[in-house]
Amino acid sequence: MRAARLIKMVLLLQSRPSMTAAELARELEVSERTVTRDAQALSEAGVPVYADRGRAGGYRLVGGYRTRLTGLARGEAEALFLSGVPGALREMGLEDAASAARLKVSAALLPSLRDAPRTAAQRFHLDAPGWFREAPVPGLLPAVADAVWDDRRVVARYRRGDTEVERELEPYGLVLKAGVWYLCARVPGRGTAERGAPEAGASGTEAYRVYRIDRFTAVEAATGAGTGGGPGPRTGTGTGSGPVRFERDPGFDLPAFWAERAEQFARSILRAEAVVRLSPEGVRALPHAVDAVAAREALAGAAGADDDGWVTVTLPVESEEVARTQLTALGAEAEVLAPASLREWFAARAVRLARLYGSGA
Numbered sequence: 001m002r003a004a005r006l007i008k009m010v011l012l013l014q015s016r017p018s019m020t021a022a023e024l025a026r027e028l029e030v031s032e033r034t035v036t037r038d039a040q041a042l043s044e045a046g047v048p049v050y051a052d053r054g055r056a057g058g059y060r061l062v063g064g065y066r067t068r069l070t071g072l073a074r075g076e077a078e079a080l081f082l083s084g085v086p087g088a089l090r091e092m093g094l095e096d097a098a099s100a101a102r103l104k105v106s107a108a109l110l111p112s113l114r115d116a117p118r119t120a121a122q123r124f125h126l127d128a129p130g131w132f133r134e135a136p137v138p139g140l141l142p143a144v145a146d147a148v149w150d151d152r153r154v155v156a157r158y159r160r161g162d163t164e165v166e167r168e169l170e171p172y173g174l175v176l177k178a179g180v181w182y183l184c185a186r187v188p189g190r191g192t193a194e195r196g197a198p199e200a201g202a203s204g205t206e207a208y209r210v211y212r213i214d215r216f217t218a219v220e221a222a223t224g225a226g227t228g229g230g231p232g233p234r235t236g237t238g239t240g241s242g243p244v245r246f247e248r249d250p251g252f253d254l255p256a257f258w259a260e261r262a263e264q265f266a267r268s269i270l271r272a273e274a275v276v277r278l279s280p281e282g283v284r285a286l287p288h289a290v291d292a293v294a295a296r297e298a299l300a301g302a303a304g305a306d307d308d309g310w311v312t313v314t315l316p317v318e319s320e321e322v323a324r325t326q327l328t329a330l331g332a333e334a335e336v337l338a339p340a341s342l343r344e345w346f347a348a349r350a351v352r353l354a355r356l357y358g359s360g361a
Helices: 002-015 021-028 032-044 074-082 086-091 095-108 116-123 141-150 254-268 280-289 292-300 320-328 340-358
Strands: 049-052 058-061 154-160 163-177 180-187 199-203 206-212 216-221 272-278 311-317 334-338
Touching: 002 021, 002 032, 002 058, 021 032, 021 058, 032 049, 141 154, 141 163, 141 180, 141 216, 163 206, 163 254, 180 254, 206 254, 254 292, 272 280, 272 320, 280 292, 280 311, 292 311, 311 320, 320 340, 334 340
Parallel strands: none
Antiparallel strands: 049 058, 154 163, 154 216, 163 180, 180 206, 199 206, 272 311, 272 334
16 A cells, blocks of 8 residues: 555656645645655655755655656556547547557566556447447547647637637647537637637636537637736747747646536526426436436425325426427326426327327227
């Protein structure tokens, strides 16, 4: 247990110029006193860990010290090779770079672990798109991915309804959701969301937003000196006609940002409600038939079961048309009580089904 923690501490210090005791304690999930003891143990073992004193002090490695990947267990080595998603890397134009990186890591592993890439690939494969549809790869994805990796500001044109809009963007991260690629970007100097592009919250005069990459019609590197946003003044590195790079906000967390935006988007489209009575089986099936956010809210607000074991819920829905399709999947395990027009639609459908199947009874 402690050996694994010491290895992780060395790797953390390799990846950053220095870290405070509090930062190391948080990463290692131990106390600051334990960090001090671990640093002393590493120093006694010949690892050049140096402690800088003072308010701005911390721990760092001296003399460009590097450790080889000989401390990896088999499970850790195999997990390392699961981190690359071949299809997504290929679509972003990073397949060759990823292949070279895997080869270098393989060469650094112990001989007993050299088969980790092969065993991992034989046991796990991610197929991101959903069934029964082939999501096309956006032609501009490699250019967007290159800007994301290079922290390079871009000027993008994209379709918004029947028009095209041009925006200068700071591309922060890419998300692959159900076969569709999205760009999470910051728009300098703008604090309001655009239609169809959920805003991720503003910082000063800026906003983070989400864009579907398949709606981009052009992506070019921004040029000129330019200034960025975020905490404190930031200036792009381009001069004249050179590319403009931006400084990332260190507080930006892509997974957390996406989770929050995805839930907010799901809530934003649930503009209507349906009152539905559900059997015990209907309660179990509801999360599989409707949006997860809608199901969670409906079941959380449900009253107790009636004498038949059924519960009545108020279900957020996108529209009556969408509710027809979703609730049809529940069959006889759901009874629509309101709105009246939706109940009448299901009543008429039930009559038609009874006629269709009753004729052969």
